[in-house]
Amino acid sequence: MTDALDGNAIAGQLEEVFGREMTTARGVCASCGAASLLAEVVVYLRAPGTVARCRRCGALLMVLVTIRETTCVDLRGLASLDPRPMEV
């Protein structure tokens, strides 16, 4: 079991999949409704696959699994995903 990290740790993987910087995108948890930047979600890198969970309720938000250079992305845990750059 590795330490829980955060979305910064998968910034490269997300950019590879989405074609743009995604850690400043805002996701809404389908379970509890919490909105958070992807940089702030809880990430496990070797789950196996990459697993992202809601920092508030712990629900599964995203799963990314790469096999033979093809990445499968499961976003069912997200009610919405807004790639608009964050406002400071």
Add this chain to the structure above:
Amino acid sequence: MAGATLRRRLSWQLATVVELVEETPRTKTIVLQAPGWTGHRAGQHVDVRLTAEDGYQAQRSYSIASAPEDDQLALTVERLDDGEVSPYLVDELRPGDELELRGPIGGYFVWEESLGGPLLLIGGGSGIVPLHSIIRHHRALGSTVPARLLYSARSLDDVLYHDELTGAGDVDVRLTLTREQPDGWHGYRRRIDGELLREVAWPPAERPLVYVCGPTGFVETAATELVELGHEPSRIRTERFGPT
């Protein structure tokens, strides 16, 4: 440029090792020449990929230590004894070797002068690396944004960039040494907690912009205590490092 986003594809590229600087016995700064490097923002990282002779690949993220203004790209890497990538980077890599990397990566844990301050940087262990890029950037700009660094390390020998951090005087540097202190040490000597943060941080009413980077437990403690002290969560940016 409003409305115009330059789309570049994140792709792997080869960089050549120009120089290796020993920061501590277990930490090296790798200075790279990366043709086609498009520049970075202070606080970003790169992904590094190693390929074994049998084709097995291992990939890790490393923070950029250099400022956007510096001539060459530099990464600082700490050797994790049971690591898959860092022992090679710290012990085996030599000048002239090539390294496969992609980046710059990340848009959240970055600081630019337009974001203002006061700027409070809180680093634990090798979490200092992206903060160092921010400090170098702040210095290169001659920025007047007040900046303060709270840096927690095990001992004085584990402090990265010691002379550069403490020599310039443009950033107010506070060190805490958690395991071992030299004789006559006047700095802090304990792990980060609420009391230490209250002493070092600007009052919440001044709305400091806070960047916390370090191991997961360190970051969680610092961020939780800052919120307890009354700092706005939206003014606290966090990046967690961990052995992976």
